[in-house]
Amino acid sequence: xxxxxxxxxxxxxxxxxxxxxxxxxxxxxxxxxxxxxxxxxxxxxxxxxxxxxxxxxxxxxxxxxxxxxxxxxxxxxxxxxxxxxxxxxxxxxxxxxxxxxxxxxxxxxxxxxxxxxxxxxxxxxxxxxxxxxxxxxxxxxxxxxxxxxxxxxxxxxxxxxxxxxxxxxxxxxxxxxxxxxxxxxxxxxxxxxxxxxxxxxxxxxxxxxxxxxxxxxxxxxxxxxxxxxxxxxxxxxxxxxxxxxxxxxxxxxxxxxxxxxxxxxxxxxxxxxxxxxxxxxxxxxxxxxxxxxxxxxxxxxxxxxxxxxx
Amino acid sequence: xxxxxxxxxxxxxxxxxxxxxxxxxxxxxxxxxxxxxxxxxxxxxxxxxxxxxxxxxxxxxxxxxxxxxxxxxxxxxxxxxxxxxxxxxxxxxxxxxxxxxxxxxxxxxxxxxxxxxxxxxxxxxxxxxxxxxxxxxxxxxxxxxxxxxxxxxxxxxxxxxxxxxxxxxxxxxxxxxxxxxxxxxxxxxxxxxxxxxxxxxxxxxxxxxxxxxxxxxxxxxxxxxxxxxxxxxxxxxxxxxxxxxxxxxxxxxxxxxxxxxxxxxxxxxxxxx
Numbered sequence: 246x247x248x249x250x251x252x253x254x255x256x257x258x259x260x261x262x263x264x265x266x267x268x269x270x271x272x273x274x275x276x277x278x279x280x281x282x283x284x285x286x287x288x289x290x291x292x293x294x295x296x297x298x299x300x301x302x303x304x305x306x307x308x309x310x311x312x313x314x315x316x317x318x319x320x321x322x323x324x325x326x327x328x329x330x331x332x333x334x335x336x337x338x339x340x341x342x343x344x345x346x347x348x349x350x351x352x353x354x355x356x357x358x359x360x361x362x363x364x365x366x367x368x369x370x371x372x373x374x375x376x377x378x379x380x381x382x383x384x385x386x387x388x389x390x391x392x393x394x395x396x397x398x399x400x401x402x403x404x405x406x407x408x409x410x411x412x413x414x415x416x417x418x419x420x421x422x423x424x425x426x427x428x429x430x431x432x433x434x435x436x437x438x439x440x441x442x443x444x445x446x447x448x449x450x451x452x453x454x455x456x457x458x459x460x461x462x463x464x465x466x467x468x469x470x471x472x473x474x475x476x477x478x479x480x481x482x483x484x485x486x487x488x489x490x491x492x493x494x495x496x497x498x499x500x501x502x503x504x505x506x507x508x509x510x511x512x513x514x515x516x517x518x519x520x521x522x523x524x525x526x527x528x529x530x531x532x533x534x535x536x537x538x539x540x541x542x543x544x545x546x547x548x549x550x551x552x553x554x555x
Numbered sequence: 556x557x558x559x560x561x562x563x564x565x566x567x568x569x570x571x572x573x574x575x576x577x578x579x580x581x582x583x584x585x586x587x588x589x590x591x592x593x594x595x596x597x598x599x600x601x602x603x604x605x606x607x608x609x610x611x612x613x614x615x616x617x618x619x620x621x622x623x624x625x626x627x628x629x630x631x632x633x634x635x636x637x638x639x640x641x642x643x644x645x646x647x648x649x650x651x652x653x654x655x656x657x658x659x660x661x662x663x664x665x666x667x668x669x670x671x672x673x674x675x676x677x678x679x680x681x682x683x684x685x686x687x688x689x690x691x692x693x694x695x696x697x698x699x700x701x702x703x704x705x706x707x708x709x710x711x712x713x714x715x716x717x718x719x720x721x722x723x724x725x726x727x728x729x730x731x732x733x734x735x736x737x738x739x740x741x742x743x744x745x746x747x748x749x750x751x752x753x754x755x756x757x758x759x760x761x762x763x764x765x766x767x768x769x770x771x772x773x774x775x776x777x778x779x780x781x782x783x784x785x786x787x788x789x790x791x792x793x794x795x796x797x798x799x800x801x802x803x804x805x806x807x808x809x810x811x812x813x814x815x816x817x818x819x820x821x822x823x824x825x826x827x828x
Contacts, residue, residue: 299721301717301720301721325725327723328723328724328725329723330723331720331721331722331723332721332722332723332724333723336721336722337718337721339714339717339718339721340714341714344713344714344715345714345715345717345718346715346718347715347719347733347736347737348715348737349736349737349739350732350733350736358719358722358724359722359723362722362723362724362725362728363723407718410718410722
C-alpha cells in the first residue's frame with residue numbers, strides 16, 4: 246500500500262539572475278513499511294526533495310508535480326493542514342544535531358513539544374512518555390537527561406534526542422536527512438543500530454550520501470544525480486550489480502573498492518546539459534547521450550536512466 | 556575594581572532606591588505637597604533638608620519624588636521593550652513587505668533626536684505621567700526594534716527553528732517559545748539601558764516644565780529650586796539632593812546595563828581592553 250507517492254516533483258529556485266533546477270521530475274512511491282534510501286552527492290537535490298515532502302521549502306521555491314499522502318496533495322495543502330501532519334504523521338530527523346536543538350530549552354521540553362503541539366498527550370502524561378522515549382534511546386538516567394540543556398550532551402546523544410523528537414508522536418513515516426553526519430565511526434554505528442531497531446515496524450525515507458548507511462538501514466535505494474533519479478532497485482541488487490555508470494562510479498569510489506573517484510564535477514544546476522546529465526563524466530557515453538535526455542528505463546524490477554539498457 | 560563588584564554595588568543602589576520609593580510614607584511624616592513649615596527653612600530637626608519657597612518639606616519631596624521618577628522610568632522602559640520585542644520578532648520572522656515597511660519607517664525616524672520630538676509631542680498631549688510614559692515608550696522603542704529584528708533575522712534561519720517547523724509548530728508558537736527565549740538576554744539588557752534613558756529623559760522634561768506641576772518628581776524639584784532662587788541664594792540642600800538622586804540612579808542603571816551587555820555580547824568586552 247502506497248503511503249506517499251511523489252509524482253513528477255520539480256523544484257526550482259529563481260534568483261534575480263539565475264534559475265536553479267534543484268529537483269527535476271522525480272517519481273517515487275513509498276509504501277507502508279518500506280525503508281527507502283535516497284543516495285546522492287552534496288548538491289544533487291536530495292535534501293530539497295525531503296523538504297518539499299515536508300512542505301518546508303522557502304518561499305522562492307517554484308514547485309511542480311504532486312506529493313500524494315492519504316487523499317491529499319501535500320504541495321497544495323493549506324499551511325494549517327500541513328502543520329497538523331508535520332511531526333505527527335510525517336516526522337523528520339534533521340541534519341546536524343548540534344544546531345537542530347534549541348540551545349535555551351531543556352531537552353525534555355523539546356521532546357515533549359510534538360506531543361503537546363499535536364495534543365497527543367497532556368503535560369503530565371507527556372513527561373512519562375519522555376522518560377520512556379529517552380530510555381528507549383539508550384539514556385541511563387532519563388529523568389536527569391530530560392532536565393538538561395542540549396550543550397550538555399555529546400553529538401551522539403544529541404542525535405538520539407533528535408530521533409526521540411521525531412518518534413514522539415509515532416509518525417507514519419520518518420524522513421531522516423543525513424542522521425549521522427559529523428559523528429565518528431563508533432558512535433555512528435550505534436546510532437544507526439538504534440534507528441534500525443526503532444524503525445523496524447515503521448516507514449523510513451533516508452536521505453544520505455553514504456552507501457554503507459543506506460545498505461544497513463534500507464531495503465531499497467534510489468540514486469539521485471543532478472536533480473533526477475538515475476537508478477532505483479532493491480539494496481542488494483543495486484549494490485551487487487549497479488547498472489547506471491554513475492552508481493558504478495559511486496561504488497568504485499568507496500574506500501573498500503579502491504577509492505577511485507569519478508572524474509569531473511556534477512553539472513551546475515543553473516546550466517544543466519540537454520542530454521544525459523552524467524554524460525560528461527561517463528566512461529561509457531555514446532554519441533546519443535549528449536543529444537538526447539534518457540528516460541527511466543525499466544529492466545525487470547529496476548529502473549535505470551541510461552541508454553545502455555535501451 | 557572588577558566589573559562584578561561594580562555590578563553588585565549598582566544592583567544594591569538600585570534596590571535601595573526601590574525600597575525608598577516603596578516605603579516613602581514610613582520614612583517621612585509629611586506629604587510632599589503639604590505646607591508644613593515656614594518658607595526657605597534651613598535643614599533642621601523637623602525638616603532634615605529644610606523647606607522650599609512654599610514651606611513644603613524637601614526631604615518628603617525627595618522621597619516621594621523617587622516614586623514618580625522610578626514609575627515613569629520603568630513604565631516607559633517596559634513599554635518600549637515590549638513594543639520593540641514584539642514588533643522586532645514579528646517582522647524579523649516573517650520578513651517581506653511588513654518588514655520592509657517598518658524598516659524604512661525606522662530609517663526615517665532614527666535620525667530625528669528623540670528628546671526634542673518628545674517635547675513637541677508632550678506639548679500637544681496632556682502632560683500626565685501615563686501620557687508621557689506612553690510617548691517615551693513608543694519613541695524609545697524605535698532603536699530596539701532594529702536590534703531585535705536583526706537578531707531574529709539570523710535566528711529565523713537556524714536549524715532549530717526549521718526543526719520546530721518540522722514538528723508542526725505554528726508560527727506563533729515558534730516565535731514565543733523558540734525565538735523569544737533566545738532574544739531574552741538582549742531584551743533584559745535593553746530594558747535596563749532604556750530605563751536609564753527614560754528616567755533621565757523624564758527628569759529633563761519635568762525640568763523644562765513640560766509636566767503636570769502638581770506631581771512632584773526630581774525634575775520639578777530641580778526646576779523649582781532653579782527658578783525660585785534656591786540657586787541664587789546658595790540653598791544647596793534644595794538643589795543638590797534631587798540632582799544627586801538622579802545621578803545616582805542613572806549611574807547605577809548604566810553600570811548594570813554595561814555589565815549585562817558585556818555578558819551577553821562578548822565582543823564589547825574585547826573592545827574595552
